[in-house]
Amino acid sequence: MTELPGAVPENREAVQRALIEWYEADHRSFPWRETDDAYEILVSEVMSQQTQLGRVVEAWRAFLDRWPDAEALAATDQSDVVAFWTAHSLGYNNRAKYLHTAANQIIDEWDGAFPETPAELQELHGVGPYTANAVASFAFNAGDAVVDTNVKRVLHRAFDVPDDDAAFEEVAGALMPDGRSRIWNNAIMELGGVACEKTPACDAAGCPWREWCHAYDTGDFTAPDVPTQPDFEGSRRQFRGRIVNVLGEYDRLALDDLGPRVRVDYAPEGEHGREWLRGLVEDLADDGLVSVEDGDESLVVGLSE
Structure with a gap:
């Protein structure tokens, strides 16, 4: 077994099983987690960029009521999509334009069939590596390990992975079970969102990695996006x-x-x-x-x- 950066446990299967079982037992309910429709997932991913998830839920449902698929979105005027984006306070209007253009690409260049791999999805206008991988994972179970800010924080704290993009990519990829990108990426992002936030909630959230966690053992919860150490004395x-x-x-x-x-x-x-x-x-x-x-x-x- 290849030696990984940091202090990843040798029994990776136990680490994988603990996280997946924790996620399957209980997790936050978002409607885009209940679908494998690539269009619906793409809309959620684009909306979620720099927008609070609670506000995205209502906007996502309203968007799909109005434009239920790529064909409907491509057929509308771009100005209508931008007006919707503004009315729902979804941030930069460019994202609305990109989504509309991507819908047209799917109809014109892909004959209405959604691209499935991260590389193919990146050919869609405004779809970067992260969004492409998320859609490939959640719609087609064909993605790579997601590495976003939350995942970096989790890996740095849990397994003392150095603050280096290549190291994070290597560890994230090695930990993800083969052929299970959908549940794994959902689970590790959930871990970063509810248990390993900037202020950790290890015990309250029942973090499944406590027995291996470097931060939990040492009390040092600094991370790439958490430059100051939370109070440990008296905790x-x-x-x-x-x-x-x-x-x-x-x-x-x-x-x-x-x-x-x-x-x-x-x-x-x-x-x-x-x-x-x-x-x-x-x-x-x-x-x-x-x-x-x-x-x-x-x-x-x-x-x-």
Whole structure:
């Protein structure tokens, strides 16, 4: 197996499986994720450029009601498309013009049949490498690994991939399962959008890569687009790490014996007492990192085997 930049785990199949299962269990619902129609996906991708997704949903539906396919869009006046774009605050009007021109290309040059590969899709006016790859992935399951800002942030934090475009491309391509670009690209972008945003939500979003994540382990959540390190001192991440470290030195500990070793001001009935510690321990147990059992007077905690 080729050695990759950074610290990508050797068991890539486990990494792939964890992300896909996490995505399949729950993800944000966008209507363009429920279709494999290339025209509908192209419209969503063009609209989503520098526009909040919440605003795109309504505009996307209205656009498709008016121009349901490339033939309908090509037949309308470009000025009508630009007027729609402006009315829905979708940003630069050039994108409306590009979309209209692309629709005409599909009718005139491709006989109404949508191009399927990233290289072919880039022949459409205004369609760059990212959009072409996204459409190829989500419409035809024939794309390469998406590498956008969110994906770079995820790979940099999770696997310590250096801030280098070639390194990101190499790791992203190596991690994507063969023939699964549709679900993989959706899943890794979802990870960057809900769990690994500029301010991470690792535990709250149940990030599936926590057990391998360099940032989660070290508390350093800087990334190419996150130049300053979020506060780590006093965070749940810090104390979760301390619990695991303490349990590495002891076989098993009762909750009240664990507490003072994790936090010097631990007081069983205090603000940072049993309930606070129990919450951290239960989170770790849910992640399969520790085991918990009832003792005579307290919970007993140990590292999972």
